[in-house]
Amino acid sequence: xxxxxxxxxKLSQIDRRWIFLVIxxxxxxxxxxxxxxxAVPAPMVEKVFQTIQRLxxxxxxxxxxxxxxxTVPENQPMADALVFHLLSKDCKVYMMAVWATxxxxxxxxxxxxxxxxxxxxxxxxxxxxxxxxxxxTGLINMLFTSVKRMYTTDRTGNDIQSFPMMSDxxxxxxxxxxxxISSGAPGLKEWIQxxxxxxxxPVAGGVTAVQAxxxxxxxxxxxxxxxAGLQGAAxxxxxxxxxxxxxxxxxxxxxxxxxxxxxxxxxxxxxxxGNIAYFMTRKK
Amino acid sequence: MSELSFADHLALWVGAALTFMIFSFLYKxxxxxxxxxxxxxxxxxxxxxxxxxxxxxxxxxxxxxxPEMVSIFLPNLSDTTPNYYFLxxxxxxxxxxxxxxGSIGWISRWPMAxxxxxxxxxxxxxxxxxxxxxxxHSSSVxxxxxxxxxxxxxATFSNVVLVFGVIAALLYFFFSLEHKGIIxxxxxxxxxxxxxxxxxxxxxxxxxxxxxxxxxxxxLQKWLQSFLV
Numbered sequence: 001x002x003x004x005x006x007x008x009x010k011l012s013q014i015d016r017r018w019i020f021l022v023i024x025x026x027x028x029x030x031x032x033x034x035x036x037x038x039a040v041p042a043p044m045v046e047k048v049f050q051t052i053q054r055l056x057x058x059x060x061x062x063x064x065x066x067x068x069x070x071t072v073p074e075n076q077p078m079a080d081a082l083v084f085h086l087l088s089k090d091c092k093v094y095m096m097a098v099w100a101t102x103x104x105x106x107x108x109x110x111x112x113x114x115x116x117x118x119x120x121x122x123x124x125x126x127x128x129x130x131x132x133x134x135x136x137t138g139l140i141n142m143l144f145t146s147v148k149r150m151y152t153t154d155r156t157g158n159d160i161q162s163f164p165m166m167s168d169x170x171x172x173x174x175x176x177x178x179x180x181i182s183s184g185a186p187g188l189k190e191w192i193q194x195x196x197x198x199x200x201x202p203v204a205g206g207v208t209a210v211q212a213x214x215x216x217x218x219x220x221x222x223x224x225x226x227x228a229g230l231q232g233a234a235x236x237x238x239x240x241x242x243x244x245x246x247x248x249x250x251x252x253x254x255x256x257x258x259x260x261x262x263x264x265x266x267x268x269x270x271x272x273x274g275n276i277a278y279f280m281t282r283k284k
Numbered sequence: 285m286s287e288l289s290f291a292d293h294l295a296l297w298v299g300a301a302l303t304f305m306i307f308s309f310l311y312k313x314x315x316x317x318x319x320x321x322x323x324x325x326x327x328x329x330x331x332x333x334x335x336x337x338x339x340x341x342x343x344x345x346x347x348x349x350x351p352e353m354v355s356i357f358l359p360n361l362s363d364t365t366p367n368y369y370f371l372x373x374x375x376x377x378x379x380x381x382x383x384x385x386g387s388i389g390w391i392s393r394w395p396m397a398x399x400x401x402x403x404x405x406x407x408x409x410x411x412x413x414x415x416x417x418x419x420x421h422s423s424s425v426x427x428x429x430x431x432x433x434x435x436x437x438x439a440t441f442s443n444v445v446l447v448f449g450v451i452a453a454l455l456y457f458f459f460s461l462e463h464k465g466i467i468x469x470x471x472x473x474x475x476x477x478x479x480x481x482x483x484x485x486x487x488x489x490x491x492x493x494x495x496x497x498x499x500x501x502x503x504l505q506k507w508l509q510s511f512l513v
Binding site (some may be wrong): 017020023027028031070071072073074100101103131132133134135137138141150152153155157158159162192193194197198208209210212213217218221222228229230231256259260263264267 | 310311331332335336339340343344347348357358360361364402403406407410411413414415418419421422481484485488489490491492494495496497498499501502505
């Protein structure tokens with residue numbers, strides 16, 4: 001018994017760097033071995049997919065890149081899968097950002113998804129990148145008055161009036177759907193509050209896992225669907241791959257599900273061991 | 285990985301070095317970590333400022349009032365008719381900069397007051413609509429759900445948890461009555477609901493942090509492949 005207590009005592013005082021090392025190994029090993037996991041779509045993710053699936057060709061969809069490089073592993077797969085899906089459905093895609101760092105991320109989607117997978121889609125006709133404007137919720141408010149007064153040029157500085165797909169866009173109400181990929185404020189929550197609820201425009205999107213619990217109360221009445229964290233992104237990728245197998249080469253979140261799962265199991269084990277150690281040492 | 289240019293290789297090596305500098309904090313605090321941290325803060329601040337200048341101040345501010353002045357950067361705006369109303373936000377912006385000069389710093393309170401007033405006005409109505417009225421509506425769900433004429437167990441259970449969970453959590457924060465008897469029991473149930481919510485939030489946070497670690501490891505894998513494969 002004495003040995004047991006000493007053991008648990010030592011375990012409860014273990015140097016936290018051993019825990020970091022174990023997590024590093026559990027994350028690295030499945031990556032090196034190239035283990036692939038599948039993801040079963042949750043109803044909230046399925047709802048996003050099915051709603052886009054029902055959109056008629058030519059529908060105008062605004063997608064806002066409200067994140068930066070720091071959350072790319074979670075957010076970029078969501079944005080890439082959504083844009084791939086929208087262009088496969090022949091929707092008109094309008095990209096913008098309420099975060100300055102979002103501009104580079106929309107450029108990534110254009111370079112890595114749009115150009116290689118849809119060589120026949122034309123910039124300014126089928127998709128456009130409006131870029132970033134400062135203002136956050138003030139910007140969203142202004143877009144209800146006039147999109148073109150805020151966006152006088154596209155991201156690269158070309159006159160906004162010169163693009164055919166902008167001819168019938170006056171305010172936010174001209175969009176059939178708004179999607180926000182976000183990692184904080186302003187983000188999806190602000191798009192719901194300041195655009196969806198105000199203009200009765202369908203809003204959905206994807207958020208980092210940290211933000212997810214904050215967004216759940218808006219589903220399903222104020223937000224028709226949600227991708228929560230890497231898991232949500234992987235679920236959407238699996239849906240897109242099922243419908244459009246060509247997207248398989250672009251999967252990014254699905255590749256990370258194996259190390260994610262193994263790391264979670266390690267953390268659960270740590271929590272259980274930590275609790276046992278706590279109760280065993282408290283007994284003494 | 286012969287298709288990588290010299291610039292790509294340089295970016296990979298700088299990125300990998302900075303990643304290791306940040307990771308070194310897990311062992312203990314050190315000057316390399318401090319350097320990487322300060323570099324990140326400086327670059328982030330500069331990036332937001334430069335992007336804000338070129339995407340908002342130039343086309344939406346100066347470009348609206350003096351299109352000719354910015355035509356060298358944005359030739360497409362040279363034909364635009366000047367709109368002198370935009371002088372108002374430009375002046376307010378300049379007034380904000382007076383904070384940098386102690387004796388006239390008080391001038392910055394005026395644009396600040398306008399920002400606060402505008403934000404409070406618009407946010408109050410939106411939050412009231414979206415986070416109060418809509419949320420009350422969303423929480424008002426039937427306690428018995430029938431689907432195609434038959435009793436739907438899961439939907440009913442979900443709605444019961446939602447309704448009683450909201451009421452119990454609200455009662456926990458209701459201090460006008462002593463938490464005894466029914467109120468005490470309900471508020472205890474409220475604590476459980478709150479704890480489960482915090483647990484879910486913690487679980488999601490763990491997932492988020494591991495996802496970010498995965499992103500870095502994927503980058504390091506790419507870096508290793510750039511010279512090993």
